[in-house]
Amino acid sequence: MADVIVSNVPGSFPWGVLHERHPALIARVRDATPYGPGRRGALDALLGEIDGAIGPLAPGAADRGVWEAWGSEKYVGRPWDEVPFLWAESYFYRRLLDAVGYFGPGPWRGIDPFAPFKAAELDGLAPPVAGLEEQALLHASLWGNRADLGFRISAGEAGLGERVTGLVADDSAGLWAVLDRGAPGRLCVVADNAGPELLPDLLLADQLLAAHRVSEVLLHVKPYPYYVSDATPADVIACLRRAGEAGKRLWQAMADGRFIVRAHPFSCAPLPYQDMPDDLRADFGSATLTIMKGDLNYRRLVCDRHWAATTPYATVTGYFPGPVAALRTLKSEVVVGLDEATVAALDAGGQSWRTAGTHALIQV
Incomplete structure (x- = not known):
């Protein structure tokens, strides 16, 4: 099996996230909200810790036992660079919430530190276009994934490059074939970013329900703020209010039980889906299709390992309890399921196609 990715290679993508993106994020969070000296001092302490050892959660943290089960007992005290990158990156965001007082007593309890960034993006969105056909909505959902505030913090607007029209892998035909197999059933959508990505996700869900391609949509979002722009239940409500007639239909579908929003604790786990708990496995297993x-x-989904890009997608995701599709704009080095000719052509192109946010894929 391929090695788990860590962040101990200077200049690598994981190293840049921990040593460049995270300090920049701390600075932006510090400036976006008028935290007092205590919270600002905690943010500064977290910044100073990045080049040292991983610190513990705040004393009395209600989820300390959960994080111990997720690995904190063996990783706290070690250098950030030496533990699995997926774990370190996720734990950083949990520690950031400690620093701003999200879980503790006081005025900042439950206040999303990323809300100013999310609100600015949502306010800048044009009204949704009505009447798009399903394939166009699928692509809008796919390319909406470029709207990643964490990525923009380190890459900048110029770092996004131009949108490309070709995909490194496109199994959209397979996606529709799975949905059309048998009677309309449940579609699970595991959301990523709020705002410019979540809005087309909701429009796609509305279209599939209205066309009776699916009987039910189960949307998984994060139970608390995570990875800067990741969608929470509050972000779903905000987007529904911006989604026009589609938002009204989905609002009613929520009341009817045809559109369900779920915020499972494992959505914020620092672990691969291979380690998902039984109740989440049952959710995905009940679906005609899950879209990640x-x-x-x-x-x-692919366990954040150094797979060869030509490793078959079905091989890596074979543990999943049902059909699973990935809709993703490439912003990290991990990728599987590509053919050799595609990889050779992309590698010869002289650009960081795996991390620049200019390429995308649909895999089923």
């Missing part, structure tokens, strides 16, 4: 949105979900 975005880069982090893809990394978790």
Whole structure:
């Protein structure tokens, strides 16, 4: 099996996330909200820790036992660079929430530190276009994944490059074939980012329900703020209010039980989906199709390892309890399921196609 990715190679993508993106994020969070000296001092302490050893959760943290089961007992005290990158990156965001007082007593309890960034993106969105056909909505959902605030913090607007029209892998025909197999059933969508990505996700869900391609949509979002722009239940409500007639239909579908929003604790786990708990496995197993949105979900789906890019997607995801599709704009180095000719052509192109956010894939 391929090695688990760590972040101890200077200049690598994981190293850049921990040593460049995370300090920049701390600075932006510090400036976006008028935290007092205590919270600002905690953010500064977290910044100073990045080049040292991993610190513990705040004393009395209600989820300390959960994080111990997720690996904190063996990783806390070790250098950030030496533990699995997926774990380190996820734990950083949990520690950031400690620093701003999200879980503790006081005025900042439950206040999303990323809300100013999310609100600015949502306010800047044009009204949704009505009447798009399903394939166009699928591509809107796919390319909406470029709207990743964490990625923009390190890459900048220029780092996004131009949208490309070709995909490194496109099994959209397979996706529709799975949905059309038998009577309309449940579609699970595991959301990634709020705002510009979540809105087309919701429009696609509305279209599939209205066309009776599916009988029910189960949308998984994060139970608390995570990875800067990741969608939470509050973000779903905000997007529904911006989604026009589609938002009204989905609002009613929620009341009817045809559109269900779920925020499972494992959605914020620092672990691959291979380690999912039984109740989440039952959710995905009950679906005609599960769609995994975005880069982090893809990394978790394929266990965030140094796979060869030509490793078959079906081989790596064979543990999943039902059909699973990945819709992802490439913003990290992990990728599987490509043919040799595609990889050779992309590698010869002289650009960082795996990490620049300019290429995308649909795999089933």
